[in-house]
Amino acid sequence: xxxxxxxxxxxxxxxxxxxxxxxxxxxxxxxxxxxxxxxxxxxxxxxxxxxxxxxxxxxxxxxxxxxxxxxxxxxxxxxxxxxxxxxxxxxxxxxxxxxxxxxxxxxxxxxxxxxxxxxxxxxxxxxxxxxxxxxxxxxxxxxxxxxxxxxxxxxxxxxxxxxxxxxxxxxxxx
Numbered sequence: 001x002x003x004x005x006x007x008x009x010x011x012x013x014x015x016x017x018x019x020x021x022x023x024x025x026x027x028x029x030x031x032x033x034x035x036x037x038x039x040x041x042x043x044x045x046x047x048x049x050x051x052x053x054x055x056x057x058x059x060x061x062x063x064x065x066x067x068x069x070x071x072x073x074x075x076x077x078x079x080x081x082x083x084x085x086x087x088x089x090x091x092x093x094x095x096x097x098x099x100x101x102x103x104x105x106x107x108x109x110x111x112x113x114x115x116x117x118x119x120x121x122x123x124x125x126x127x128x129x130x131x132x133x134x135x136x137x138x139x140x141x142x143x144x145x146x147x148x149x150x151x152x153x154x155x156x157x158x159x160x161x162x163x164x165x166x167x168x169x170x171x172x173x174x
Contacts, residue, residue: 014042019084024106032077036130038085043077043123046091049148050118054091057116057146061094071096071113072103079107080115082138088131092116111138118146132157136164 011031017038018026032043046054058075065073077089087107094114095103102110115135117127127145135143136159143164147153157164 011042013040016040020081020087021084023087032089033087034089035085035087036126041126043089044120046118046120047148050091050120053118053146053148054116058092061092069097072100074108080112081107081109082111082134086134086138088134090115091118111135111140113140114142114144115140116144116146118148132164136162 012029013026020035033040034043054075061073071094073094076091080088080090093112096113102108117131119127141159143157145155156167156169158167
């Protein structure tokens, strides 16, 4: 008889207090985690609508960057270490060429220039509250919060004098 518990993986570290350095030393349990105020928080797998929007948006931006090499675009999972007790994995991030030095082999070691979070039911509050405040405090220049169920509910912010200011993107014809 096969014992299923040997094949079922559970997030062993969800809720564990640790620093970024300590997290790197933990054995892999095959789950992705963010660190919020020194506590590991498992990042659940996204739904189809979420991933579809990430794919479409990253394709559009990648196509633009292929013709205009202004910086680098990365999709999740990629750690963004804002402090020893704060690490996120934005859905999409961009780092300009001028700030290329913040990219390491294992993570981004400061606030990216642009971050996109696509809302999921399990992360909606975190994206709109915790991440909003943290991205603002650590200097993300532009933050988009996209709603895959209703793009009209998406919100867009740019950083001015240390605070996010809401803006409405304008449609442009090519």
